[in-house]
Amino acid sequence: MHAVRLHAFGPADHLVLDEVEDPLPGPGQVRVAVRAAGVHLLDTALREGLQGPAPALPDLPTVPGREVAGVVDALGEGTPERWLGRRVVAHLGFAPGGYAELAVTGHARLHEIPANLDFAQAVAMIGTGRTAMGIVQFADLGPGSVAVVPAAAGGIGTLLVQYAANAGATVVGLAGGPEKTALVAANGADLAVDYTDPRWPAKVRAHLGGERATVVFDGVGGDVAREAVALLGPGGVHLVFGWSGQGLHDGAPYLVDGVSRQVLGPVMREKAGGADPVRTLELRALAEAAAGRLVPAVRRFPLAEAAAAHRALENRGTTGKVVLEP
Template sequence: MVDVRAVWLTEFGDPGVLRLGDAPDPVPGPGEVLVAVAFANTTFVETQLRAGGTVPYRLQPPVIPGNGVGGVVLAAGPGVDGDLVGRRVVTATGGSGAYAERVVVPADVPFVVPEGLGLDDAVALLADGRTAKALVRTAEVGPGDRVLVEAAAGGVGSLLVQLASQAGATVVAAAGGPRKVAVAQDLGADRAVDYSAPDWADEVGEVDVVFDGVGGDLGATAFSLLRRGGRFVAYGLASGSWAPVPEARGISVHRGL
């Protein structure tokens, strides 16, 4: 069997711990398909994992990291309809294994990429897109809500701004620095504030929903802006820790990706 090239995480640290090496050429089993990888997605959480920081899940080196790829289906395993063979798809790999030339995944996992959409763009939307959609559903965002989106110029945050706006909410976008604030404003936020300014919370005012992708003290400050009956949805910890929010009567708190 011929090996394929892959990128291995050999230990936790800076990007230099990622090493090019070989891995067994995967073969699709029953209910699986084989994908030739053209693009592998790298999320912010994966860079935290590589560095050995605080992340919602952990892999133990040596391991092939990565959880999202885009490519072409090369073969289908026993019992799988061959319609996917030759199609361009994006797919998750189950938490690891994406940094490789070929991957095997369950046949019901890939999304077919429509014509006119680049594989690189589709892969970029894979993780952040499904996260953003799930967050908006969890928070039950709708007309009349005033929504605060932190890290509003980031991958998930930029999508949350647009989805919440489409749902009929008034969106306040918070980002760090004038350039990112301008990006958030261009995405359709009703108001955009710079959370590196000391009075940013006063500019935001009371809100019904907080999407917290930062955590730490900034997330805790955002929590304090919630009205009674508000929803606090924490999906990331760019600061390195979850927001230390108290148990509050009448406020719903959700954590997770």
């Protein structure tokens, strides 16, 4: 099979398409003929050999990627026969192997893809979608709410805009440039503002006409977060789930005592509850997409262009979820 491998930590050009042996599923596993593989900002940090909030660095050479969708084409010992031939999506956890034509994972990680979703959309919901579902647990959204979404044209931001709009909130989406702000407006934001314009906070205040924000969904940090938090009214909350605007490894996100709450990782899982809280969030995300309430945005690249996908993601040259297609 073909797979994108990283032989040495460094820039995106270190990702190369190699011919490697087909993987075989072990006991309780399936092999998936991959039709779409998710690309995450965390993948770029691991590629560079940076750790910070990332999991342990992989042994090299490695096949990056932790989110796949495709068709089950082989079963390991003890795996239920019903999975053979099914359209499935799975998050591989911290095990790499997604940027490939074939990937292996445990059958307990699988979800059957709803009929109205394609493979790339399913990949978007299994990772980005589950994170969005984890974030909105902490927001009391409804009529009278005012939600500010920095990076509103990104994978998570797109879903947060849609979710808040569906809940009846007034939604202010921030994005960089006219093309992205047009997408944010099309996703249901009441106001889409270009955050590269230094006057953007004044434009938001004028639009709100004296209303104050009740929640800021912040995966950006830095100056944009600082200005967004200043829009909050009494009792407002700043939900922090990343700090891409500062770089994943360039210090802590922008936080304000009494206003900011970090909701990554264990906090999301604790809130979701249940025997398997991660799977609970995955099921919620897929159900929202299956019902048509959330429509993930996807930017597709051929598998062989994984390096270009990484560069585009790092340079903020993408909208929605970045996906590789073999």
